[in-house]
Amino acid sequence: MTEHVLDAKGLNCPLPILRARKALKDVPPGETLKVLATDPGSVKDFEAFCRSTGNQLVESKVEDGVYSFIIKRTE
Numbered sequence: 001m002t003e004h005v006l007d008a009k010g011l012n013c014p015l016p017i018l019r020a021r022k023a024l025k026d027v028p029p030g031e032t033l034k035v036l037a038t039d040p041g042s043v044k045d046f047e048a049f050c051r052s053t054g055n056q057l058v059e060s061k062v063e064d065g066v067y068s069f070i071i072k073r074t075e
Contacts, residue, residue, distance in 0.1 A: 008037045009066060016042050017049050020071065024055065027073045032058060035069040042067050 006023045008016035016037045027033050035046070043060060046069045050057040059070040 002031070004031065004033045006033060006035045008035055008039075008042075010038055012039050013041050013045055017045050020046070020049065020069075021053075024053075024071065024073055029073050029075055031073060033071045033073065035071065037067045037069070038065060039067070042069070046071070 004023065004027045006020055008019050011019070016035065016039060020033065020035050023035075024033055039045075043062075046057060046060065049055075050071060053075075055074050056072040057069065058072050059068070061068050
């Protein structure tokens with residue numbers, strides 16, 4: 001399985017979500033996309049994004065000011 005990573009650090013809403021939506025198109029169903037962001041608002045944004053798209057938010061954490069999200073593409 002290929003590791004898919006999107007570095008969205010330094011970007012503010014809505015750019016991390018928009019870039020994640022575009023990046024997920026290249027992720028095969030069943031695989032994951034790891035998104036790195038620094039925008040504190042991205043926590044709620046990615047929760048809402050996954051609910052609305054049907055993708056699964058596998059993990060959400062923050063370490064040293066960097067938010068990390070692992071999204072599993074379900075479709």
